[in-house]
Amino acid sequence: MxxxxxxxxxxxxxxxxxxxxxxxxxxxxxxxxxxxxxxxxxxxxxxxxxxxxxxxxxxxxxxxxxxxxxxxxxxxxxxxxxxxxxxxxxxxxxxxxxxxxxxxxxxxxxxxxxxxxxxxxxxxxxxxxxxxxxxxxxxxxxxxxxxxxxxxxxxxxxxxxxxxxxxxxxxxxxxxxxxxxxxxxxxxxxxxxxxxxxxxxxxxxxxxxxxxxxxxxxxxxxxxxxxxxxxxxxxxxxxxxxxxxxxxxxxxxxxxEPDDRAVARLRQTAVAFGLDWLPVATLAQFEATLDPGDPKQAAFMLAIRRAGQxxxxxxxxxxxxxxxxxxxxxxxxxxxxxxxxxxxxxxxxxxxxxxxxxxxxxxxxxxxxxxxxxxxxxxxxxxxxxxxxxxxxxxxLQGREGEVFAAIVTDADDRGARIQLCDLPIVTRLALRGAEPGDAVRVRLVSADPDRQRITFEPVV
Structure with a gap:
């Protein structure tokens, strides 16, 4: 902790x-x-x-x-x-x-x-x-x-x-x-x-x-x-x-159940994470094999939760x-x-x-x-x-503005990307176009505002 x-x-x-x-x-x-x-x-x-x-x-x-x-x-x-x-x-x-x-x-x-x-x-x-x-x-x-x-x-x-x-x-x-x-x-x-x-x-x-x-x-x-x-x-x-x-x-x-479109996105996410989801296995069967102690598998489990209705x-x-x-x-x-x-x-x-x-x-x-x-x-x-x-x-993160962090993309849609910092238990969204689940990215902290309960990052190009 x-x-x-x-x-x-x-x-x-x-x-x-x-x-x-x-x-x-x-x-x-x-x-x-x-x-x-x-x-x-x-x-x-x-x-x-x-x-x-x-x-x-x-x-x-x-x-x-x-x-x-x-x-x-x-x-x-x-x-x-x-x-x-x-x-x-x-x-x-x-x-x-x-x-x-x-x-x-x-x-x-x-x-x-x-x-x-x-x-x-x-x-x-x-x-x-x-x-x-x-x-x-x-x-x-x-x-x-x-x-x-x-x-x-x-x-x-x-x-x-x-x-x-x-x-x-x-x-x-x-x-x-x-x-x-x-x-x-x-x-x-x-x-x-x-x-x-x-x-x-x-x-x-x-x-x-x-x-x-x-x-x-x-x-x-x-x-x-x-x-x-x-x-x-x-x-x-x-x-x-x-x-x-x-x-x-x-x-x-x-x-x-997650609809067919959501399951198709999850299959792409599994590929990006390098997870072996066999074509014949259902989502439920694959989820039952996941290890929450593995960061990528845990991130995929979070993606499944978000895919549900x-x-x-x-x-x-x-x-x-x-x-x-x-x-x-x-x-x-x-x-x-x-x-x-x-x-x-x-x-x-x-x-x-x-x-x-x-x-x-x-x-x-x-x-x-x-x-x-x-x-x-x-x-x-x-x-x-x-x-x-x-x-x-x-x-x-307050006081660490300007610092650069390593992160991984856990999910992406038309609003941008959801990222997980590699060294801190922090998940946030980032305005990042073209990102795919599993991408490794570097991000800079722009602001950390406890009063508004908000943190903002920008991608490091």
Whole structure:
């Protein structure tokens, strides 16, 4: 990691400006906080006691808003994933102040110096979070995983659980995890490969807060523990989607395949990068072979992400199969209700249909309204993320105007070229005509303006 030199504290000032620019909420109103305090004191009723099961959580070390805990059980040749999800709906009533504020926000917004939560901390980091500090109400989805990795929802129930351990991505050991975890995740990941799923994430450009209070601008590849944990969430969300589709209800996460023109451009990009993409291999098959630790392959993975049409939410529609191209299956969001508004309603619908009950009308009505709310929240979150990166890049480069940097072109279109600096984790655009992906270029820094979150380069001829 490279620590940012920020003696004037421009990053903190810039983050405050970004919060103002995007109207990131600061705290909660007194009415919301009072309602949350009252809700946090509720004792679970109608919840089955499952505190005898060995549940654990697996998250970033610093996380306190824990949506998911899991336990694993053998069932003959099958494996059972008992996936406990924070029972947010137990604490939040339809139309109460907490609910209304959550509809205004849509999601939790994350910035390097802190987050703006979807729910007040007394719930999201306390009574509703699946922390190992005592019993918690949860919704348990029991997902049956066959030897070939196929998934089926065996049941859903409200239960009280007790997490035995808060495990962290960067320090977890296999011996910390429930017996059977490795077998379970291997089945799920093999099934992804057979489906042709392209759920391969490139390294993320991010601003990280270091232990000494300084910031670093980094490319952070996903850890193997994150991928294995994501496989559990994916399995539950696929099984839930199948159940909801069968009952002609639900809200689904959908994403179209890159079109033929985009795939043709990606094939040219692969040639420019010197990557061996066989003509008979699909994009999904090729992406699954890529190594995010290799700079050119990581750049190509970023190009694939940009070539897609983006994901969105879609309520159930008769005769239409909701499809997520990266997952290569129908898929719902149900496993992060502390951070995403939509998940609370998908969970409520799944609880109903899994137990032979009608889906509440207020949930069905929400499915029609949520796509717009979630699209707005996702867009704001993406804009915040990009603004934070732009700010960090400007702070890192301020004072180096006139310096020449080596770079590689990762993408090019009629607007110019997108370049990756070779020695710094910085990606930017350049007005460069005739550039091709894979071209090595030299660029001069013209300006670095933290106040405007903008850096400008010019090509060195």
């Amino acid at each position: 490279k620590t940012l030199a920020d003696p004037a504290n421009r990053l903190s000032h810039g983050l405050a400006a970004i919060r103002t620019r995007f109207q990131v909420p600061e705290g909660f109103s007194r009415a919301v906080l009072a309602a949350a305090e009252a809700a946090a004191a509720r004792a679970p009723t109608g919840h089955i006691d499952r505190t005898d099961r060995h549940f654990v959580t697996l998250d970033p070390a610093s996380a306190t808003d824990l949506d998911q805990a899991f336990a694993v059980e053998a069932a003959g040749p099958d494996m059972l994933l008992h996936y406990a999800i924070a029972d947010v709906a137990w604490f939040v009533d339809d139309g109460d102040p907490i609910d209304l504020e959550a509809w205004r926000r849509g999601t939790t917004f994350y910035l390097p110096d802190g987050k703006a939560g979807l729910y007040p901390p007394v719930l999201s980091e306390g009574a509703a979070s699946l922390l190992p500090t005592g019993p918690r109400p949860a919704v348990i989805f029991t997902v049956r995983v066959t030897p070939d990795g196929a998934v089926h929802l065996d049941g859903a129930e409200r239960a009280v659980i007790r997490s035995a351990a808060k495990l962290a991505y960067d320090s977890v050991r296999d011996t910390d995890l429930p017996p059977g975890f490795a077998d379970l995740t291997a089945r799920l990941q093999h099934a992804e490969s057979r489906r042709g799923a392209a759920r391969v994430d490139p390294p993320e450009q991010e601003v990280a807060l270091r232990d000494d209070g300084s910031f670093a601008l980094v490319f952070r590849p996903r850890l193997a523990s994150e991928e294995r944990n994501a496989a559990l969430s994916l399995a539950a969300n696929m099984a839930i989607a199948d159940v909801l589709r069968a009952h002609q209800t639900g809200l689904f996460r959908v994403m179209a 983006g994901a969105s939410y879609q309520p159930f529609q008769p005769g239409i199969v909701p499809w997520h191209a990266a997952v290569a299956a129908s898929y719902a969001h149900a496993t992060a209700p502390l951070r995403r508004l939509a998940d609370r309603y998908v969970i409520r619908a799944t609880l109903a249909v899994a137990n032979g009950q009608p889906v509440p009308e207020i949930v069905t009505a929400a499915f029609d309204k949520l796509p717009v709310v979630m699209a707005r929240a996702d867009a704001i979150g993406g804009q915040i993320d990009r603004a934070v990166i732009d700010l960090a890049e400007a702070v890192m």
